[in-house]
Amino acid sequence: MRSVFAFLLLLFVLIAGRPAAQASKTPRAYYQLQVFYYTTAQQEQQLDDYLQQALVPAxxxxxxxxxxxxxALENDTATEKKIxxxxxxxxxxxxxxxDAHLQSDRSYLQAATGYHNSANKAGIYNRIETTFLxxxxxxxxxxxxxLEGPKEQRIYELRSYESSSEKRFRSKVKMFNEGGEIGIFKRLGFNAVFYGEVLAGKRMPNLMYLTTHANMEARSQNWKNFGKDSTWKQLNAQMEYKENVSHIDVTFLKATPYSDL
Incomplete structure (x- = not known):
């Protein structure tokens, strides 16, 4: 009887533990982040038309x-603007x-006619910068x-953390993962959209992440709470995570009306 009981107990443990094991093996996603640089109001309208009517539906x-x-929030004052x-x-x-799927999509090609046939020297955009994560x-x-409240009032904060070596980069990624920095952001209500390791891009080694806040005031308060959080202070004091970031870029964004996020 004891052997039968032991077998049944082992079987129960294996079955009960299976969902948790599967949940922990969620496949990691990939992200393409493209920045369209432009200058004029006409370019902006053309880009909006292309993205809203052609690319996003496709x-x-x-x-x-x-x-x-x-x-970018700075578009109002910047000479070169960004989407x-x-x-x-x-x-x-x-x-x-x-790209192969887009080129075989007749609806996309028809909707994107103006985008693809724009003038050579004064096109819809000045250039595109692509980062893959x-x-x-x-x-x-x-x-x-x-988040509750009007979408148009939300502040999206894109952060880019460069490191001076691959070793220091891995240290910062570990700080977010095993170190628990992701958990701190979640507990404090940062509403992170994604965290990603840059596989190919203009600046490397590098990681990027995007958080969301109800408005700029809420964003400022969230970071104040983060700075004085005891768990963060303990994590930041650990020697293995010292000096693992050499440069930080912060970009404030607002969602377009046709954005899914």
């Missing part, structure tokens, strides 16, 4: 959801096959912000 037809389209487009992929193959192990999937 991505949706490919079952790519949660597309983020944002404009950010965030596309999440469940698998790397979805990214490698994206892989999600963190402890934040494997993109998250839609869980």
């Amino acid at each position: 991505l949706h037809r490919l079952k790519l959801q949660q597309i983020g389209v944002f404009k 950010y487009v965030l596309v999440p992929f469940r698998e790397l193959q979805q990214w490698t096959q994206l 892989k999600s963190f192990s402890m934040a494997p999937a993109l998250q839609v912000p869980q």
Whole structure:
């Protein structure tokens, strides 16, 4: 009887533990973050038309959801303005096959006629900058912000953390994952959309993440709470995480009306 009981107990433990094991193995997503640089109001309108009427609907037809389209808050005063487009992929193959799918989509090609046939020297954009990322192990999937209130008032904060070596970069990624920095952000209500390791981009080694706040006042309060958080202070004091970031860029964004996020 004892052997039968032991077998049944072992079987129960294996079955009971299976969902948790599967939940911890969520595939890590990939993210393409493109920045369209432009100068004039006409370019902005043309880009909005292309993104809203051609690209985003085509991505949706490919079952790519949660597309983020944002404009930099500094656009009002900057000479060269920016539109950010965030596309999440469940698998790397979805990214490698994206252009082929778009070129075979008749609805996309028709809607994008003005975009593709724009003037050579005064085109719809000045240039495009592309960054390709892989999600963190402890934040494997993109998250839609869980915020109440008007979407147009939200502040999206994109942060880029460069490191002076690959070793220091891995230290900072570990700080977010195993160190628990992701958990601190979650507990304090930062509403992170994604955390990602930059696989290819203009600045490397580098990681980026995007958080969301109800407004600028809420954003400032969230960071004040973060700075005085006891758990963060203990984490930041650990020697293994010292001097693992050499440069930080912060960009404030606002979502376009046609953004999924």
